[in-house]
Amino acid sequence: MSRIKIVLAAASLLAVSATSARAQSTPPVGNHPGAFESLKAYTLLASIDRGGTASPPIPLPVRESWGGLSGEQLFQELHKALMSVRAAPPGYKQAKAYMYSKADNVICGGGPGIMTFYSEVCVRGSSDNGGDYPEQGDQNEDGVVDSFVNAEHIWPQSYFKSAMPMVSDLHQLAPTLYTPNSRRGNVRFAEVSNASYSTSCGSKLGREGFEPCDPEKGNVARAMLYFVARYYDKNIRQGMNYKDFWTSRVPLLLKWNRQDPPDTNELRRNDLVEAFQGNRNPFIDDPSLADRIGEAVLEAH
Numbered sequence: 001m002s003r004i005k006i007v008l009a010a011a012s013l014l015a016v017s018a019t020s021a022r023a024q025s026t027p028p029v030g031n032h033p034g035a036f037e038s039l040k041a042y043t044l045l046a047s048i049d050r051g052g053t054a055s056p057p058i059p060l061p062v063r064e065s066w067g068g069l070s071g072e073q074l075f076q077e078l079h080k081a082l083m084s085v086r087a088a089p090p091g092y093k094q095a096k097a098y099m100y101s102k103a104d105n106v107i108c109g110g111g112p113g114i115m116t117f118y119s120e121v122c123v124r125g126s127s128d129n130g131g132d133y134p135e136q137g138d139q140n141e142d143g144v145v146d147s148f149v150n151a152e153h154i155w156p157q158s159y160f161k162s163a164m165p166m167v168s169d170l171h172q173l174a175p176t177l178y179t180p181n182s183r184r185g186n187v188r189f190a191e192v193s194n195a196s197y198s199t200s201c202g203s204k205l206g207r208e209g210f211e212p213c214d215p216e217k218g219n220v221a222r223a224m225l226y227f228v229a230r231y232y233d234k235n236i237r238q239g240m241n242y243k244d245f246w247t248s249r250v251p252l253l254l255k256w257n258r259q260d261p262p263d264t265n266e267l268r269r270n271d272l273v274e275a276f277q278g279n280r281n282p283f284i285d286d287p288s289l290a291d292r293i294g295e296a297v298l299e300a301h
C-alpha cells in the first residue's frame, strides 16, 4: 500500500471513529488487512488526546505488511528490516535525554511527567535529565525514597558490554526509578511466587527472577523480541547463560505478548522512537508477528 493510501486510510478511520474512540480502551489488533491502519488511527488519536491540542499528523512511512510470511523466513525479513537504519545512531546521552523529555514524557498527575517503568507511578517534570525527577515520598511503596530516574536496559547492558548501538536503542530502554532498576539488575524475567522485593504496581523480584507488573508484561516481551530479532547475530550473550536468560523464557514472553497487547501509550512511543532513531518495533505494530514466527524459531535464536 502506498504512503498516500495509508495516510488516507488512517485519516478516514480517524474521521469515522473520532467520536467513539475515547470510549474504547483497547486498540484493535490482529493480522487482518487494515489492522495497521487502525493502529495508526489510534496512535494519532492518542497524540491528540495527550497533547491537549490537535497537532499535524506525522507523515507515515511505507510499511511492510509481512503478509503471508511465518517462521524463520519472517524472522529473517524482520532482522533485515531492523538493521537498515541510519548509519550513525544517536549516542546514549542523547537517547536518554530524548526518552525523559519526549518519548516517555506524558501528561500524568495533572502535568508533564514520566510514568516510571516497573512502578507505574508518575514523577512530574519535563527535563531531559533523569536527575530532575525525584520520587515524592515513597510513591511506589518499595521502602525507598529515590532521588532520581534512570534508564533500564530491558536486555541488560552488561550482556553486550554497553556497546553501541544496543546501549542507546530506545526500543529496549525504559525510564525507571533507581531502586527497581537496580533490584532487577540483570536477572531473567519470570513469574515470581514469593517476592523479596516489590513495587506498588506488582513488579516482583524473587528466587525465579524478576516479574514486571501486569500492564508492562507485553511491553517487556515486545522489547525482548525486538532486541533478539535485531541483534541476535551480535555479541549480546557475554557472561550469561543464554538458555536460562532467553531460550527458556520464550514461552512466557509469548504469553505476556498476548496477555498485554499494545495500548495507546506504547503505540505513541513507537512513533516517537522512530522519529528519533529511524526504526520501529514491528512487534508493537503487529502483535501477531511473535506467534507467527513461533516458539521454536525464536528459541533457536
Ligand SMILES: [Ca+2]
Residues within 6 Å of the ligand: 135, 137, 138, 139, 140, 141, 142, 143, 144, 145, 146, 179
Ligand atoms: Ca520508592
Ligand SMILES: [Ca+2]
Residues within 6 Å of the ligand: 214, 215, 216, 217, 218, 219, 260, 261, 262, 263, 266
Ligand atoms: Ca502494556
